[in-house]
Amino acid sequence: MSDAVREKAGSGVFRGGLAVTEEKIVAKILRYDPTQDEQHRYETYRVPYVPGMNVLDVLNYVYENLDPSLAYRWNCRAGQCGSCAVILNGKPCAACRTMVTKGKTATIAPLIQFPVLKDLVVDVKRGTNRLASVRPYLERAKVQPRPEIIKQDEVDPSGELRKCLECWACISTCPAVAEAWQDFAGPTIMTKLARFRLDNRDVEDRVKLAFLEGLYNCTTCRQCVEVCPKSINIPEKAIEKLRAYAVDSALGPLEGHITVAKYVQDTGKSVQKMTTPFLEQVPEVIDTSNPVDEVIFFTGCLADYRLQQVAFNVLETLKRNRVKVYIPKDQQCCASPLFRIGMLKLAEEQVKKNVKAMERFGVDTVVTGCAGCGLTLRRNFPEVMRRIRGEPQRFSTYDLTEYLVRILGIEKVAPPAPKPLKVTYHEPCHLGRGQGVFKDPLEVLGLIPKLELVEMRDYDRCCGAGGGVRSGQRPLAMAIGRRKAELIMESGAEACVTECPFCYIQIKDVLNMLGSDIKTYYVADLLAESYTKP
Numbered sequence: 001m002s003d004a005v006r007e008k009a010g011s012g013v014f015r016g017g018l019a020v021t022e023e024k025i026v027a028k029i030l031r032y033d034p035t036q037d038e039q040h041r042y043e044t045y046r047v048p049y050v051p052g053m054n055v056l057d058v059l060n061y062v063y064e065n066l067d068p069s070l071a072y073r074w075n076c077r078a079g080q081c082g083s084c085a086v087i088l089n090g091k092p093c094a095a096c097r098t099m100v101t102k103g104k105t106a107t108i109a110p111l112i113q114f115p116v117l118k119d120l121v122v123d124v125k126r127g128t129n130r131l132a133s134v135r136p137y138l139e140r141a142k143v144q145p146r147p148e149i150i151k152q153d154e155v156d157p158s159g160e161l162r163k164c165l166e167c168w169a170c171i172s173t174c175p176a177v178a179e180a181w182q183d184f185a186g187p188t189i190m191t192k193l194a195r196f197r198l199d200n201r202d203v204e205d206r207v208k209l210a211f212l213e214g215l216y217n218c219t220t221c222r223q224c225v226e227v228c229p230k231s232i233n234i235p236e237k238a239i240e241k242l243r244a245y246a247v248d249s250a251l252g253p254l255e256g257h258i259t260v261a262k263y264v265q266d267t268g269k270s271v272q273k274m275t276t277p278f279l280e281q282v283p284e285v286i287d288t289s290n291p292v293d294e295v296i297f298f299t300g301c302l303a304d305y306r307l308q309q310v311a312f313n314v315l316e317t318l319k320r321n322r323v324k325v326y327i328p329k330d331q332q333c334c335a336s337p338l339f340r341i342g343m344l345k346l347a348e349e350q351v352k353k354n355v356k357a358m359e360r361f362g363v364d365t366v367v368t369g370c371a372g373c374g375l376t377l378r379r380n381f382p383e384v385m386r387r388i389r390g391e392p393q394r395f396s397t398y399d400l401t402e403y404l405v406r407i408l409g410i411e412k413v414a415p416p417a418p419k420p421l422k423v424t425y426h427e428p429c430h431l432g433r434g435q436g437v438f439k440d441p442l443e444v445l446g447l448i449p450k451l452e453l454v455e456m457r458d459y460d461r462c463c464g465a466g467g468g469v470r471s472g473q474r475p476l477a478m479a480i481g482r483r484k485a486e487l488i489m490e491s492g493a494e495a496c497v498t499e500c501p502f503c504y505i506q507i508k509d510v511l512n513m514l515g516s517d518i519k520t521y522y523v524a525d526l527l528a529e530s531y532t533k534p
Contacts, residue, residue: 023048023049023102023103024046024047024048024049025046025047025048025049025053025058025100025102025106026044026045026046026047026105026106027044027045027046027047027058027059027062027105027106027108028042028043028044028105028106028107028108029042029043029044029045029059029062029070029108029109029119029120030042030108030109030110030119030120031043031070031119032116032118032119033118033119034115034116034117034118040116042107043067045062045066045067047061047062047066048061049100049102051102052099053099053100054095054096054097054098054099054100055084055086055088055093055095055096055098055099055100055106055108056074056077056084056095056096057100058100058106058108059072059074059095059108059120060074070119070120071117071118071119071120071121072084072086072095072119072120072121073120073121074095074096076096077096078096079094079096079097079165079229079230080165081165082094082165082166082167082168082169082229083167084096084167085111085167085168085169085172085229086108086109086110086111086120087108087109087110087111087112087172088100088106088107088108089104089105089106089107090107090458091173091226091227092111092169092170092172092173092227093169093227093229094165094167094169094229095108097229108120110122111168111169111171111172112172112178113126113127113168113171113172113177113178113181114126114127114168114171114172124168127166127168127171127186127188128166130185130189131166131188131189131192134185134189134192134193134206134209134213135204136189136192136196138196138199138201138202139196139202139203139204140201140202140203141203144201150201154199154200154201155198155199155200155201156195156198156199157198158194158198158233158237158241160230160232160233160237161191161192161194161195161198161232161237161238162195163230163232164188164191164192164195164230164232165229165230166188167229168188169227169228169229170186170187170188170223170224170227170228170234171186171187171188172227173223173224173226173227174186174187174218174223174224175219175221175223175461175462175464175480175483176214176217176218176219176469176476176480178480178483179476179479179480179483180214180217180476180479183214183217183476184213184214184217184218184476185213185214187218187224187234187238187239189213190210190213190215190218190234190238190239190242191232191234191238193206193207193209193210193213193238193242194206194210194237194238194239194241194242195238197210197241197242197245198241206242207242207245207246207249207251208249208251210242210246211246211251211252215239215242215243215246215252216243216252216253216254216257216341216468216469216472216473217469217473217476218235218239218467218469219429219462219464219465219466219467219469219477219480220235220239220240220340220429220430220466220467221235221429221433221462221466221467222235222429222433222434223429223433223461223462225433226433235467236379239467240339240340240342242342243340243341243342244342244344245342246342247341247342247343247344252341252342253341253342253343253468253472254341254468254471254472254473255472256468256471256472256473256474257337257341257343257468257471257472259471260337260338260341260468260471261338261341261343261346264332264333264335264337264338264346264350265346268332268333268350268353269301269304269305269332269333270301270333270337271301271302271305271306272305273305274305274306275305275306275308276308277304277305277308278299278303278304278305278308278311278312279299279304279327279329279331281308282315282327283327284326284327284328284329285324285325285326285327286315286318286319286324286325286326286327287324288319288322288323288324289322290322291322291323291324292321292322292323292408292412293322293323293324293365293407293408294323294324294325294326294363294365295318295323295324295325295326295363295365295366295367295403296325296326296327296328296358296361296363296365296366296367296395297311297314297315297318297325297326297327297366297367297368298328298331298334298354298358298366298367298368298370298373298377298397299311299327299331299368299369299370300334300368300369300370300372300373300501301333301334302370302501302502302505303369303370303501306501306505307501307504307505307522309525310369310501310504310522310524310525311369312528313522313524313525313527313528313529314367314369314400314522314524314528315327316524316527316528316531316532317400317404317524317527317528317531318367318400320414320531321404321408321412321413321414322414323408326361326363328357328358328360328361330353330356330357331354331357331358332350332353332354332357333350334350334351334354334370334372334373334376334377335347335348335350335351335354335376335380336372336373336375336376336380337372337468337471338350339376339380340466340467340468341468341472347380347384348384348388351380351381351384351385352384352388354381355381355385355393358393358395359393359394359395363395364394364395364396365395365396365398365403365407366395366396366397366398367397367398367399367400367403368397368398368399368400369399369400369499369501369522369524370500370501370502371399371428371429371430371431371434371435371499371500371502371503372430372466372500372501372502374397374398374399374430374431374434374435374437375430375431375434375435377393377397378397378435379434381393399431399435399437399440399441399499400499400523400524401437401440401441401443401444401499401523402435402437402440404440404444405439405440405443405444406440410443410444410447413444413447414531415447416447416448416449416526416527416530416531417449417530417531417533418448418449418450418451418530419448419449419450419451419526419529419530419533420450420451421450421451421452421494421495421526422452422454422492422493422494422495423445423451423452423453423454423493423494423495423496423497423521423526424453424454424455424456424459424488424491424493424495424496424497425441425442425445425453425455425456425459425496425497425498426456426459426463426484426488426496426497426498426503426507427441427459427460427498428463428498428499428500428502428503429460429462429466430466430500431499431500432460433460441497441499441523444523444527445497445523445526448526448527448530451526454491454492454493455491456487456488456490456491456493457487457490457491458487459487461483461484461487462480462484463480463481463484463502463503463506463507463510464476464477464478464479464480464481464484464506465477465481465502465503465505465506466502470502470506477506478509478510478513481506481507481509481510482510482513482514484506484507484510485507485510485511485513485514485516486514488507488511488516488518489511489514489516489518493518494518494519495518495519495520495521496511496518496519496520496521497520497521497522497523497526498520498521498522498523499522499523504520504522507520508520
């Protein structure tokens with residue numbers, strides 16, 4: 001792989017007559033012409049930096065001043081056509097809407113999943129042909145009288161789905177598409193199908209089309225939202241809406257999901273009891289001398305029924321930090337899996353039961369160690385409770401690490417003992433992109449002396465467990481998980497730390513499947529071990 005460097009001296013102005021600075025942007029651009037080249041290569045260009053310049057500005061400068069052979073697409077320069085999408089530093093983006101960072105190398109490559117025609121230009125026919133197959137236009141039963149009065153809430157109640165640019169950035173980042181595009185049409189097409197299903201004028205069976213195009217293969221990881229130029233909330237506004245319609249029309253859920261729902265109906269938990277549950281081993285109130293705060297501990301199903309040691313470690317961490325803990329014995333499944341697979345009626349019943357169980361203590365802070373539970377308590381609970389009684393639940397929810405950093409105060413956290421271990425951190429999708437909790441787990445891990453934290457490549461890539469995929473589409477979940485496990489092994493760490501029970505179990509299973517001896521930990525596991533070390 002060659003790395004040529006080209007630079008043209010001279011020009012004192014940039015596009016539009018803007019004065020340039022002496023600073024340069026280093027742009028590494030992938031070059032490849034399949035008609036001439038045996039393999040791709042990166043060429044490096046140095047571009048004068050202008051405050052506020054975007055990726056497209058960089059490409060235009062290279063083309064106009066340094067290398068007119070560079071091939072790339074652009075049209076409107078206003079973030080409305082989607083034609084300029086590329087990959088910047090590993091993340092798909094719209095080149096005209098994405099700023100470059102001064103002092104940081106901009107590595108620019110074409111979208112993946114599509115054949116390269118030349119350099120940054122890809123052939124998107126693979127996507128457009130599949131999109132055409134689902135008929136992305138209105139199907140009307142009859143000609144409407146004129147004038148036809150159309151209201152916004154009859155066309156797109158979400159206010160988002162019609163904004164899709166068909167830039168295909170989401171296809172280049174979706175973990176399910178990466179493993180099985182033949183089985184999952186991807187976020188772009190699901191957005192179109194949801195848009196027409198919600199349009200009262202359309203008569204086509206969009207839900208059936210979505211089901212046939214792999215509706216239940218989405219892990220709801222929100223990577224598509226992260227790269228979408230219009231920030232369309234595809235998992236919530238498209239995928240979960242279509243799944244709810246699929247349940248109503250008896251197309252969904254899948255067989256594995258039905259088992260989960262039956263567990264919830266019969267036991268209040270989404271998994272089968274195998275050993276003594278955590279809630280049966282602890283009192284409802286854990287007091288401490290001179291408490292600095294009081295919280296409710298929402299365990300979640302896995303920490304109660306399968307990962308009891310994790311629950312004990314969360315409890316130990318709170319106790320060591322002089323927090324009084326209430327543990328409702330009547331708490332049940334938060335309904336996260338039910339919301340994700342579209343079983344809304346049963347999900348709402350679970351919300352009502354849990355709100356009643358937690359509000360009886362009169363405590364306004366809930367701590368959980370489950371990313372899925374945290375997302376559901378934060379996003380779905382307020383929606384349900386406003387609909388039922390006109391106001392959200394009377395408590396706020398925090399991940400354990402978030403609580404330690406932002407509420408208790410990182411400087412007040414009881415100092416842990418040294419823990420010599422080389423670890424890497426996997427960021428759960430429902431914690432990071434779902435709840436906006438990014439740095440808190442890393443800050444907490446940073447408190448542990450002698451703990452060496454190494455960053456893995458694509459640390460926030462989905463592990464494949466979420467969105468009902470592990471329970472409903474296990475082969476796909478394991479394929480996505482294998483990619484994650486390979487990244488963990490590549491990091492050179494002795495252990496992987498995460499903050500989600502589904503990620504914990506998924507990563508542990510896939511590492512075992514690959515014969516790796518890398519251990520899996522919760523953040524609370526390392527803290528509790530440190531606190532209890534003699």
